[in-house]
Amino acid sequence: MLRVEDITHSYKSGNEWTSVLHKINFAVKEGEMVALLGSSGSGKSTLLNLMAGLMKPTEGHIYIADKDIVKMGENKLAEFRRKNIGFIFQAYELITSLTVRENVELPLVFQSVSPRARKAKALALLEQVGIPDKADLFPSQLSGGQQQRVSIARSLITEPSVIFADEPTGNLDSKTEEEIISILLNLNRTMKTTFIVVTHEYKVAEQMQRIFTLKDGFLITESQREPQVQTEPQIEPQLELKTEVQGEEQIAEEAEPQTMVEVEEQLAAGAEQEAVEPQTAAADEDPPAEEPEHQTAAEADPAEGGKP
Amino acid sequence: MKIRDISRMAWEQVKRRKVVTGLCMTGISIGCAAIIVALSVGQSAQVYVTDQVNQNFKMDEIMVSPGGGIPSNGKGGSGGGGSVEVNENLDPGKLTDQKLKIIQGLNHVKAASPFQEAGYLQMVTVDNKIADVRIIIADLKMLTAYDHKFKQGGASGQVGSVVLNYGATLGLIDLETRQKLFDQMNAEPFNQELYQQYDKLGVVPAEMYRKQIQIQAQDYGSTAPVYKLSSPLQVDGILASPKGMDDLRASYEKIMYMSPETAVQLSKELSFDNSTTSVLTLPPEGTYNSLTVKVDDVANIKSVEQMIQKLTLNAQDNLFQQEMLKEQFDMIKMAALGIGVFILVIASISIIVAMTMSTHQRRRQIGIMKVLGANMGQIRNMFITEAALLGLLGGILGVAFSYLIMMGLNKLVGSAGEGMNFFIPTMNLPIGMSFAIMTGVLSGIYPAISASRTDALTAIKRD
Numbered sequence: 062m063l064r065v066e067d068i069t070h071s072y073k074s075g076n077e078w079t080s081v082l083h084k085i086n087f088a089v090k091e092g093e094m095v096a097l098l099g100s101s102g103s104g105k106s107t108l109l110n111l112m113a114g115l116m117k118p119t120e121g122h123i124y125i126a127d128k129d130i131v132k133m134g135e136n137k138l139a140e141f142r143r144k145n146i147g148f149i150f151q152a153y154e155l156i157t158s159l160t161v162r163e164n165v166e167l168p169l170v171f172q173s174v175s176p177r178a179r180k181a182k183a184l185a186l187l188e189q190v191g192i193p194d195k196a197d198l199f200p201s202q203l204s205g206g207q208q209q210r211v212s213i214a215r216s217l218i219t220e221p222s223v224i225f226a227d228e229p230t231g232n233l234d235s236k237t238e239e240e241i242i243s244i245l246l247n248l249n250r251t252m253k254t255t256f257i258v259v260t261h262e263y264k265v266a267e268q269m270q271r272i273f274t275l276k277d278g279f280l281i282t283e284s285q286r287e288p289q290v291q292t293e294p295q296i297e298p299q300l301e302l303k304t305e306v307q308g309e310e311q312i313a314e315e316a317e318p319q320t321m322v323e324v325e326e327q328l329a330a331g332a333e334q335e336a337v338e339p340q341t342a343a344a345d346e347d348p349p350a351e352e353p354e355h356q357t358a359a360e361a362d363p364a365e366g367g368k369p
Numbered sequence: 370m371k372i373r374d375i376s377r378m379a380w381e382q383v384k385r386r387k388v389v390t391g392l393c394m395t396g397i398s399i400g401c402a403a404i405i406v407a408l409s410v411g412q413s414a415q416v417y418v419t420d421q422v423n424q425n426f427k428m429d430e431i432m433v434s435p436g437g438g439i440p441s442n443g444k445g446g447s448g449g450g451g452s453v454e455v456n457e458n459l460d461p462g463k464l465t466d467q468k469l470k471i472i473q474g475l476n477h478v479k480a481a482s483p484f485q486e487a488g489y490l491q492m493v494t495v496d497n498k499i500a501d502v503r504i505i506i507a508d509l510k511m512l513t514a515y516d517h518k519f520k521q522g523g524a525s526g527q528v529g530s531v532v533l534n535y536g537a538t539l540g541l542i543d544l545e546t547r548q549k550l551f552d553q554m555n556a557e558p559f560n561q562e563l564y565q566q567y568d569k570l571g572v573v574p575a576e577m578y579r580k581q582i583q584i585q586a587q588d589y590g591s592t593a594p595v596y597k598l599s600s601p602l603q604v605d606g607i608l609a610s611p612k613g614m615d616d617l618r619a620s621y622e623k624i625m626y627m628s629p630e631t632a633v634q635l636s637k638e639l640s641f642d643n644s645t646t647s648v649l650t651l652p653p654e655g656t657y658n659s660l661t662v663k664v665d666d667v668a669n670i671k672s673v674e675q676m677i678q679k680l681t682l683n684a685q686d687n688l689f690q691q692e693m694l695k696e697q698f699d700m701i702k703m704a705a706l707g708i709g710v711f712i713l714v715i716a717s718i719s720i721i722v723a724m725t726m727s728t729h730q731r732r733r734q735i736g737i738m739k740v741l742g743a744n745m746g747q748i749r750n751m752f753i754t755e756a757a758l759l760g761l762l763g764g765i766l767g768v769a770f771s772y773l774i775m776m777g778l779n780k781l782v783g784s785a786g787e788g789m790n791f792f793i794p795t796m797n798l799p800i801g802m803s804f805a806i807m808t809g810v811l812s813g814i815y816p817a818i819s820a821s822r823t824d825a826l827t828a829i830k831r832d
């Protein structure tokens with residue numbers, strides 16, 4: 062799903078080049094949730110921004126869904142990002158002039174999705190992150206934890222294949238931190254979205270499936286954890302929620318006529334997903350995830366224009 | 370990105386950023402109002418003056434008088450609308466009956482008839498009221514062919530029958546009253562009331578239709594005042610006042626039309642033995658001192674004029690009046706537009722500054738939007754829409770301003786007693802609005818492009 066190959070990055074300050082990342086190599090499988098752990102200044106954000114295509118590495122390649130994003134131009138990258146990548150910021154970064162629901166809808170606004178379709182989707186996601194009653198409030202009326210939930214819902218609305226989170230709990234107290242992390246864990250389990258979470262706290266990192274540790278720009282360890290089982294009972298209710306989202310989304314999708322180009326794009330995207338999936342499913346180490354994943358695959362086709 | 374979403378987000382920003390919005394709207398609205406007001410004042414003045422000119426000069430008429438013209442070298446040249454038999458034996462420079470016939474036969478000529486000024490004389494009514502009238506000798510039956518309308522009666526072919534214009538029925542006053550008023554005015558030259566009274570008397574209408582009048586002439590040749598009265602003349606027709614002319618203005622021009630036969634009779638009656646000149650200026654028999662030619666279309670005026678000039682006559686039309694006016698008002702309008710555009714350019718600088726400031730403050734927000742999938746085009750469109758919206762709002766405010774200004778102008782001019790009315794032609798509103806929106810969009814382009822170039826990383830950089 063995501064592969065980082067020989068990434069080296071240097072910042073230029075004045076006439077000097079400061080090397081921040083050195084020959085980083087790693088891969089993340091579809092549906093995985095990994096932590097990028099390291100102390101402040103170790104290069105985590107730099108690596109994350111490179112992977113999200115927000116800047117270009119000095120050297121190396123980054124493949125997402127088998128496409129080298131390093132080679133993409135600004136507009137192609139924007140297009141790719143809006144379809145495949147979600148982003149959760151440390152400081153939430155909500156647009157203060159828009160309501161909570163409008164903030165969640167925003168990525169779909171840039172994709173010209175009809176207001177009805179995106180409203181339904183946004184409301185379902187707000188319910189999923191546990192703040193359905195806050196839809197019409199403004200970000201300033203919410204607590205930090207609630208704002209981060211909005212930001213999470215916003216990152217999910219485009220159904221990205223990977224979500225990058227840079228210190229998502231960095232501004233929160235430890236109780237709220239736990240809530241947010243557990244929301245992320247649940248989303249990863251139910252929606253099979255790949256998560257890459259940057260953190261400097263081992264306490265946070267240890268809850269992820271794998272941990273990559275960065276130190277002074279070097280990738281020093283890659284630890285693997287046993288599949289998590291303790292939250293398994295939660296899967297049932299989450300599944301129901303997911304089905305609900307799909308229902309509304311499909312109605313909305315029907316109401317919105319698609320252009321030929323869009324249909325073709327989505328067909329192409331669907332084909333790619335299919336090509337990737339068998340390999341991912343085989344490599345997947347999380348048995349309980351099997352069922353929801355099949356559902357995701359099944360849902361992807363009718364929603365994205367159907368098979369020819 | 371849907372237009373609805375773009376405009377809604379632009380609207381949100383316009384609502385939130387009150388200082389930027391206020392700055393931009395003020396600038397644009399002043400510019401927009403300047404354009405609308407300037408154009409409208411120009412047009413109002415043009416309408417007013419054109420009305421005045423059209424009241425006094427008919428555009429489809431040619432005045433022909435003796436003399437001048439281009440002596441033609443036989444036939445040939447541009448034949449134009451009709452063929453004129455150029456006869457070298459025609460009395461050069463004289464306006465003869467023969468030439469009148471030729472002119473009447475020309476193509477495009479609807480009517481050609483003598484209208485001869487015969488001087489000013491005093492008209493006396495049966496109840497002894499008097500008025501100074503201009504005598505014009507003309508074929509009374511032809512009056513209607515020259516756009517005159519009869520208010521009462523019509524033309525009669527009889528000798529001793531006259532037609533008065535509407536002005537000649539106004540302000541008839543008896544000699545004593547007039548003399549008394551003049552004396553009073555002489556005694557108190559600064560008494561405003563007396564002047565008003567005089568003006569009021571000047572427009573008092575008198576029933577003249579089918580009334581008898583006489584013409585009075587004074588012999589200036591003798592020492593003691595000697596008056597002579599003509600035999601009674603009958604008023605058989607009264608012309609209607611031209612459309613849009615008020616009574617006061619109409620009263621300034623009192624005209625009496627009479628046939629040549631009546632004029633000859635009058636001239637005989639009023640001649641003084643010791644005087645060499647007649648009280649009525651009459652041309653020699655068989656010639657005229659002035660003709661008025663009515664042409665079917667203004668477009669043919671010039672070609673008919675050329676024909677007439679070949680008859681060694683002077684021909685003059687009134688088109689130059691219009692052209693002069695048009696040139697003057699085109700200049701005024703251009704100057705007005707220039708002032709408006711200049712103000713808009715100044716306004717656009719304020720927009721560029723305000724918008725650039727605003728994009729700078731919003732760098733972080735723009736970065737977030739880019740991370741969330743907005744591309745450069747979308748960011749640019751959002752900012753340009755915002756600028757256009759500011760232009761639109763400024764334009765609306767400008768339209769409101771311009772109506773206020775015009776209202777003020779009308780109050781000002783109204784109190785000065787002028788008959789001019791300032792109005793805003795509907796066409797000027799879209800012109801003003803489009804200038805306003807254009808200014809918004811044009812000055813929004815630079816800030817929009819610089820906003821769209823904002824680095825997405827700005828959003829997540831923590832410093």
Ligand SMILES: Nc1ncnc2c1ncn2[C@@H]1O[C@H](COP(=O)(O)OP(=O)(O)O)[C@@H](O)[C@H]1O
Nearest residue numbers: 072073074081100101102103104105106107108
């Ligand atoms: N834009 C930049 N220009 C120059 N140096 C930078 C820039 N961003 C980060 N750095 C430097 O790169 C190193 C890694 O930074 P960063 O990736 O933000 O680390 P982390 O997120 O792990 O705290 C730090 O030493 C930092 O000072």
Ligand SMILES: [Mg+2]
Nearest residue numbers: 105106107227
């Ligand atoms: Mg960081």
